[in-house]
Amino acid sequence: MTLDWPTLLPLVFAGLMGLSILIYVVLDGFDLGIGILFSLAEDKEQDTMIAAIGPFWDANETWLVLAVGLLLVAFPVAHGIILTALYIPVFLLLVGLILRGVAFDFRAKVPAGRKHRWNRVFFAGSLIASLAQGYMLGVYVLGLDASFAGMAFGALVALCLAAAYAAMGAAWLIYKTEGELQKKAVKWLRSALVFTVVGMAAVSLATPFASPRIFAKWFVLPDMIYLSPLPILSGILFLWLWRQTFHLPKESDRHAIVPFLTLAGIFALGFAGLAWSFYPFVVPDRLTIWQAASAPESLAIILAGTVVVLPVIVFYSFYAYRVFGGKAGDLTYD
Amino acid sequence: MDPLILSRIQFGANISFHILFPTITIALGWVLLFFKLRYNATSDGAWMRAYFTWVKVFALSFAMGVVTGVTMSFQFGTNWPGYMETVGNVAGPLLAYEILTAFFLEAAFLGIMLFGFRRVSNRIHTLATVLVAGGTTVSAFWIIALNSWMQTPTGFEMRDGVAHAVDWWAIVFNPSMPYRLVHMLLASGLTVSFFIAGLSALRYLQGDRSQSMWKALRTGTFLAAVLIPIQIFAGDQHGLNTLEHQPAKIAAMEANWHTGPNIPLVLFALPDEKAKENRFEITIPDGASLILRHSADGVVPGLDQFEGNHPPVFPVFWGFRIMVGIGLLMLAVSWAATFFLWRRKSLPRPLALLMVPMTVSGWVATLAGWYTTEIGRQPWLVTGVLKTADAVGPVAGSHVALTLAIYLILYAVLLVAFLGVLVHLALKAAKEGDTSPLPGVMNAALSQPAQSER
Numbered sequence: 001m002t003l004d005w006p007t008l009l010p011l012v013f014a015g016l017m018g019l020s021i022l023i024y025v026v027l028d029g030f031d032l033g034i035g036i037l038f039s040l041a042e043d044k045e046q047d048t049m050i051a052a053i054g055p056f057w058d059a060n061e062t063w064l065v066l067a068v069g070l071l072l073v074a075f076p077v078a079h080g081i082i083l084t085a086l087y088i089p090v091f092l093l094l095v096g097l098i099l100r101g102v103a104f105d106f107r108a109k110v111p112a113g114r115k116h117r118w119n120r121v122f123f124a125g126s127l128i129a130s131l132a133q134g135y136m137l138g139v140y141v142l143g144l145d146a147s148f149a150g151m152a153f154g155a156l157v158a159l160c161l162a163a164a165y166a167a168m169g170a171a172w173l174i175y176k177t178e179g180e181l182q183k184k185a186v187k188w189l190r191s192a193l194v195f196t197v198v199g200m201a202a203v204s205l206a207t208p209f210a211s212p213r214i215f216a217k218w219f220v221l222p223d224m225i226y227l228s229p230l231p232i233l234s235g236i237l238f239l240w241l242w243r244q245t246f247h248l249p250k251e252s253d254r255h256a257i258v259p260f261l262t263l264a265g266i267f268a269l270g271f272a273g274l275a276w277s278f279y280p281f282v283v284p285d286r287l288t289i290w291q292a293a294s295a296p297e298s299l300a301i302i303l304a305g306t307v308v309v310l311p312v313i314v315f316y317s318f319y320a321y322r323v324f325g326g327k328a329g330d331l332t333y334d
Numbered sequence: 335m336d337p338l339i340l341s342r343i344q345f346g347a348n349i350s351f352h353i354l355f356p357t358i359t360i361a362l363g364w365v366l367l368f369f370k371l372r373y374n375a376t377s378d379g380a381w382m383r384a385y386f387t388w389v390k391v392f393a394l395s396f397a398m399g400v401v402t403g404v405t406m407s408f409q410f411g412t413n414w415p416g417y418m419e420t421v422g423n424v425a426g427p428l429l430a431y432e433i434l435t436a437f438f439l440e441a442a443f444l445g446i447m448l449f450g451f452r453r454v455s456n457r458i459h460t461l462a463t464v465l466v467a468g469g470t471t472v473s474a475f476w477i478i479a480l481n482s483w484m485q486t487p488t489g490f491e492m493r494d495g496v497a498h499a500v501d502w503w504a505i506v507f508n509p510s511m512p513y514r515l516v517h518m519l520l521a522s523g524l525t526v527s528f529f530i531a532g533l534s535a536l537r538y539l540q541g542d543r544s545q546s547m548w549k550a551l552r553t554g555t556f557l558a559a560v561l562i563p564i565q566i567f568a569g570d571q572h573g574l575n576t577l578e579h580q581p582a583k584i585a586a587m588e589a590n591w592h593t594g595p596n597i598p599l600v601l602f603a604l605p606d607e608k609a610k611e612n613r614f615e616i617t618i619p620d621g622a623s624l625i626l627r628h629s630a631d632g633v634v635p636g637l638d639q640f641e642g643n644h645p646p647v648f649p650v651f652w653g654f655r656i657m658v659g660i661g662l663l664m665l666a667v668s669w670a671a672t673f674f675l676w677r678r679k680s681l682p683r684p685l686a687l688l689m690v691p692m693t694v695s696g697w698v699a700t701l702a703g704w705y706t707t708e709i710g711r712q713p714w715l716v717t718g719v720l721k722t723a724d725a726v727g728p729v730a731g732s733h734v735a736l737t738l739a740i741y742l743i744l745y746a747v748l749l750v751a752f753l754g755v756l757v758h759l760a761l762k763a764a765k766e767g768d769t770s771p772l773p774g775v776m777n778a779a780l781s782q783p784a785q786s787e788r
Contacts, residue, residue: 055445058400062433062441068407069433072418073426080415084727087412091737094405095744101401102748105394109755295498298423302430309434313442320442323453 005300010293012303013074014282017067022271024063026168026264031057033169035100035126036162037188038119045181046119050104051328052176057104059317061097071282074299078282078292085144086136089154093132099125127162134161134199141203141274142210143284153206160199164267167192171260174248176328182249189259190245197238200270204231207277211285214277227276234269237262338726340734341413344741346708348405350701351745355399357700360474360519361526362392363467365553370460372549380545380768384553387546387763388530391756393448398752400441413734414715416725421497421716424490424505425480432476440469471519478518482511484716485707486579497719509579513572514707520565521703524664525696527561530554531671532693533756535686537764544767555675558668566661570625576707577626580717581635582643583710586650588622593636597622605647610637645712653706660699667692694753 031053038046072079083090099121107118138157142150170192173185208215218227241262249256280288293299366385373381407429410418418425446454446462454462489504490497499505531554537547577584589605589612590597599621603612620630627634637644667688674681715722 055449058397058444059438059441061400061404062437065404065407065437066433068404068411069429072407072410073422073430076418076422076426077415079411079418080727083408083411084415084729087729087733088737090408090412091740094408095740097404098401098744098748101397102394102751105397106751106755109390109394109759110751111758294426295423295496298427298499301499301502302427305427305431305434309438313434313438316442317438320445323446323450 006296007290009296009299009303010074010289013070013293013299014279014289016306017070017074018271018275020063020067020070022268024060024067025271026267027060027063028057029165029168029267030172030260031060031169032100032126032130033165033167033192034172035122035169036130036166037169037173037185038123038126040188041181041184045184048177048181048328049173050107052173054104055320055324057101059320061101064097073302074294075282075289075292076294078287081283081287082140082144085146086139089132089136089139093129093136096125096127096129096132100129101125130162130165131158134158137161137203140284141207143286145210153202156202157199160195160202163192163195164199167196168260168263168267171263175257175260178249178253178327186245186248189248190242193238193242193245196266200234200266203270204273207274211277213285217277227273230269230273230276234266237266237269241266337729337731337734338723340731340738341726341729342722344734344738345409345413347738347741347745348402348409350704351749352399352402352406353700353704354697354749355395355402356470356474357522357525357696358395358529359392359399360470360522362388362395362529363463363470365526365530365557366392367460367463367467368553369549370463374456374460378545380549383544383546383763383768384550387550387759389448390759391529393444394752394755396440396444398748411727413727413729414725415727417715417720420495420720420725421484424483424487424497424499427499427502428476428480428483428506432473432480436469436473436476440466440473443469474518474522475515478515479506479508479511482514483508485514485711486510487716487719492719497716510572510575513568513575516568517565517572517703520561520568521696521700523561524558524565525700527554527558527668528664528689528692528694528696529756531558531668532689532691532695533760535681535689536693536757536760538681538686539683539690540761540764542764542767546768547764551681552675555668555671558664559672562661562665562668566665569658569661574626576710577635580710582637582640583645583650583707584626585635585637585640586645586647586710587654587706588626588634589647589651590622590634590636591638593633593639595623595631595633596620597632597634597636599625600651603651605651607647643713645710650706650710653702653709656702657699657706660695660702664692664695664699693756 034049103118103122135154135158138154170185170189282289282292369381369385443462443465447466486509488508489501534551589600591610598617598619602616623632
């Protein structure tokens with residue numbers, strides 16, 4: 001492989017796209033998870049839960065726009081193939097995101113009697129969006145398989161990703177709330193973790209067995225030894241987090257953010273495993289990142305902008321999180 | 335049914351529903367900043383009440399704009415894969431810059447603008463308002479650049495059927511871009527001023543005579559009265575630009591079937607594309623020649639020049655007339671209301687009654703204008719480069735029809751809910767008048783509010 005721009009640029013953009021997908025999954029994961037947990041909470045708690053994500057969800061969803069945008073602008077051919085193959089689940093994802101996003105605002109502004117209606121819409125939207133994402137992941141992992149087995153696997157991953165998001169949501173609530181709701185969140189986290197483990201194990205096992213190419217990438221020496229930290233570390237983190245759920249919240253609420261960071265770490269490890277499995281393909285076993293990439297001069301001009309703007313984005317995102325740091329109170333416009 | 339026509343209807347429905355909300359947020363951000371700066375300068379609480387009433391509308395419109403915008407970014411791939419495959423090298427960077435320079439800026443500071451009032455200093459809060467308003471405008475800049483490039487593409491070359499960028503300056507500032515950008519920004523300003531004036535008129539009719547109502551009513555009315563003549567001038571210039579670069583669109587807008595001098599201005603007609611003539615025509619002699627060429631015997635291009643390659647005449651002709659008609663109505667209403675508010679310090683009841691339905695006049699005019707220019711670009715998706723029919727994806731018509739039906743139901747429900755909430759907020763504000771509690775504004779950050787504070 002020669003290291004010139006036409007080789008490097010698609011690689012850089014695949015990396016950027018992967019990074020924004022991961023950031024999206026972690027950040028909007030807790031938003032969507034809290035939406036799913038909405039159905040288990042009481043009226044008063046629901047307001048606090050909204051307050052825990054209200055100032056952030058917009059920016060979190062923007063990472064999805066960036067990820068799809070990068071797929072669109074850097075790998076236009078792949079964007080077309082993947083999204084036409086996933087036409088219906090993409091549609092469901094969009095309906096879910098629309099319902100979730102507008103319910104956020106409507107529930108706070110409609111006459112009091114109609115708030116319940118929008119609470120239900122918020123839950124339904126979050127659930128639909130999570131399931132659709134999981135289904136898309138499952139079908140993509142099997143190489144955009146449209147058979148019945150592929151759909152069944154998609155459905156399994158859909159349930160598990162929704163549970164994983166619920167775990168993220170619960171972990172975020174442990175960080176952002178206190179008292180009864182925080183105790184409830186610990187219980188939710190424990191239940192959701194079980195399904196998260198099942199889901200990650202299912203995807204990890206299905207991927208190599210669905211594709212001989214991926215099998216060969218994982219189960220050869222010495223690569224197997226280099227890769228072994230991924231599953232082992234994930235397992236250790238899972239077990240540690242599971243044990244933690246019996247001791248939370250800690251005295252004077254120390255380290256309340258640790259469960260969330262641990263889960264984010266597990267997500268990142270799982271994501272790294274997926275990335276290794278599929279590299280260098282952007283459409284599994286069909287199209288590599290170089291075959292699907294835009295012209296180098298177009299990628300170069302996007303990269304120039306990205307290098308300047310992305311650090312600024314990260315900086316002011318941190319600032320926004322800091323402004324709304326600490327436990328969530330009521331959310332008001334004044 | 336044909337996936338092409340269904341995909342077009344679906345994309346048209348999505349983008350029509352989407353544009354309603356950015357049209358509000360682009361200008362409303364700046365109006366909110368104005369309210370805020372007036373408050374900072376005068377310490378008059380009524381300005382801040384106007385701000386808090388309208389910031390809720392902003393939040394709701396922003397959320398609607400975001401979620402419908404996400405839909406669009408996916409639909410390029412689900413319905414129009416040929417678009418990015420052919421012109422992705424040009425469209426991609428423009429979209430990427432919109433996301434990087436505008437979307438994140440808006441989204442990150444929106445939280446501080448909406449909920450951070452007690453958490454940051456007043457100065458930072460004003461700055462957040464500036465950044466959000468600026469972000470919406472930058473976003474409009476990039477997307478208008480891309481849309482204008484599709485209308486009047488320059489600065490690229492075709493290699494193996496794929497467009498490659500040659501001159502980015504020429505791509506961004508393509509011939510129709512400055513005109514379309516100004517036209518759209520003014521349209522946003524007018525939409526917002528009529529929303530504010532119309533809902534304030536509703537408060538007025540409910541008997542609300544509070545300071546915050548007067549302030550909002552005057553702001554909306556005066557802003558409309560100033561913007562509408564500028565818009566009429568800008569629209570005329572935009573039309574002349576279109577005549578130069580997209581004559582087929584002008585021919586369809588004027589329903590002019592034959593090229594020649596002394597072309598009349600058609601006020602009313604039912605264009606018949608099969609017979610290539612207008613039915614029930616009402617015209618002003620030499621009108622079109624005078625408007626487009628500034629002389630009675632100026633030669634105006636007709637549809638006969640673009641046989642088989644011009645847009646459908648009926649929707650373009652009527653879209654244009656609806657837009658212009660509403661523009662003239664806006665002129666009459668805003669100037670009449672300005673006269674009464676300025677000279678008589680009152681608003682006659684019939685005028686207030688007329689202003690309430692005019693709340694959505696900006697929306698209707700904006701949609702009519704976009705239909706004119708977008709249908710007017712047909713049969714091209716990118717003029718001279720890519721036909722719409724060649725960009726559609728290999729998706730079954732039944733899939734598109736099913737999703738289209740659900741989108742339409744969803745959008746209808748959301749539109750009703752949105753307008754319902756706006757009326758609810760206006761009536762609530764009318765009831766509270768100047769009595770709603772106002773938080774203190776200090777020029778220092780309030781430390782993290784303790785739970786007990788609430």
